[in-house]
Amino acid sequence: MNSRKTSLSANIIQFCRFLRQKGFTSGMHEESTALQALELIDFGNSKTFFEALKAVLCRNREQVETFGNLYNEYWKKLDLEIDSKEKTKEVRKSEFKKNGSFKSLKTWLYGNQNGETEETATYSTAERFSEKDFSAIHDDENEEIKKRIKALAKRLAAKLTHRYEQSPDIFLPDIRRTLRKNLRRGGELLDIVHKRPKRNRSKLVVICDVSRSMELYASFLVQFMYAIQQVYRRLETFIFSTSLQRVTNDLRQKSFTDVKHLLGNENYGWGAGTRIGESLNLFVEQFGRKLIDSGTIVIIMSDGWDTGGIDKLETSMRYIHSRAKMVIWLNPLSGYEGYKPEVAGMRTALPYIDVFAPVHNLESLKQLGKWL
Numbered sequence: 001m002n003s004r005k006t007s008l009s010a011n012i013i014q015f016c017r018f019l020r021q022k023g024f025t026s027g028m029h030e031e032s033t034a035l036q037a038l039e040l041i042d043f044g045n046s047k048t049f050f051e052a053l054k055a056v057l058c059r060n061r062e063q064v065e066t067f068g069n070l071y072n073e074y075w076k077k078l079d080l081e082i083d084s085k086e087k088t089k090e091v092r093k094s095e096f097k098k099n100g101s102f103k104s105l106k107t108w109l110y111g112n113q114n115g116e117t118e119e120t121a122t123y124s125t126a127e128r129f130s131e132k133d134f135s136a137i138h139d140d141e142n143e144e145i146k147k148r149i150k151a152l153a154k155r156l157a158a159k160l161t162h163r164y165e166q167s168p169d170i171f172l173p174d175i176r177r178t179l180r181k182n183l184r185r186g187g188e189l190l191d192i193v194h195k196r197p198k199r200n201r202s203k204l205v206v207i208c209d210v211s212r213s214m215e216l217y218a219s220f221l222v223q224f225m226y227a228i229q230q231v232y233r234r235l236e237t238f239i240f241s242t243s244l245q246r247v248t249n250d251l252r253q254k255s256f257t258d259v260k261h262l263l264g265n266e267n268y269g270w271g272a273g274t275r276i277g278e279s280l281n282l283f284v285e286q287f288g289r290k291l292i293d294s295g296t297i298v299i300i301m302s303d304g305w306d307t308g309g310i311d312k313l314e315t316s317m318r319y320i321h322s323r324a325k326m327v328i329w330l331n332p333l334s335g336y337e338g339y340k341p342e343v344a345g346m347r348t349a350l351p352y353i354d355v356f357a358p359v360h361n362l363e364s365l366k367q368l369g370k371w372l
Helices: 008-021 028-037 046-057 061-080 084-090 093-099 102-110 121-131 139-161 175-185 212-231 256-263 276-291 310-323 344-352 362-370
Strands: 164-167 194-197 203-209 235-240 244-246 296-301 326-331 355-358
Touching (some): 008 028, 139 362, 212 235, 244 276, 276 310, 310 326, 310 344, 355 362
Parallel strands (some): 296 326, 326 355
């Protein structure tokens, strides 16, 4: 009997065992590869998740053709064959917080194909937390959001780091391309396609507004900068209010508590006025030529309120846009319905921005993965 599992890894392992019962040769190696694949894909996308499992677990054309039906059959069986003891455990509050319900996991994996609305207490809680505005986060939620930001930073760093290209030499087998190439031969793996790690030249420069108008968001955004800097080294970080401060080395502190204490020093201008133009002008003069090239993605996080020189803002943005691979501007206010970038600073910067998006909650931070 299939029993319910709430963790994604446990369900993947059980799915591999289910496939073995159906004639697949998905052993421990395939189980391990399937679990490792979660670190390299956007497993929040049900189609991507399905295709990744198919690429890892199918060995011939017949298995490719039957995989879809078995995939759906497995999750439907789990929905019908409920182990009462595990179901009781599943509804405990501690399990809700840790893993979420199986029903939301099942829906997430292969979608709500009937278009019906399915609601569970855990899914709603997780969804609300992910979409909760940073300005509304309570003190007792800080630890949880810290963990989520850390996990999100690791996933974004993996997107930047774990990239591959086709290799003419024997290196790592490219399972997906190998299967595709051999389908016309009945699924027998006669030609093996290999891949190798692609040299990643992408660099990130993140510039965050910590002025008074950004007070409700700055702490969470700096926490994100801190988390991603722990796992991605091709990164330079800056904060600004009335002036610019390079904090790349400061964010390499072991503890975020130490980082907050350090950046709270008045020398860093936390909670002061806003001079975006002067700050970006200083960045261009001191770091522009050294840090920005065709492989650099520049991310600016600010609400666009500027009491400084608009001319300097335009000149600096034009320079950054002309040299960088991409300029992303994340504005917490743009997450509100009806927001229009009407303040002078934002209107001036817009022509030189490739991506303009909100950054008011965890879900908006997650969307960064689409552009990195």
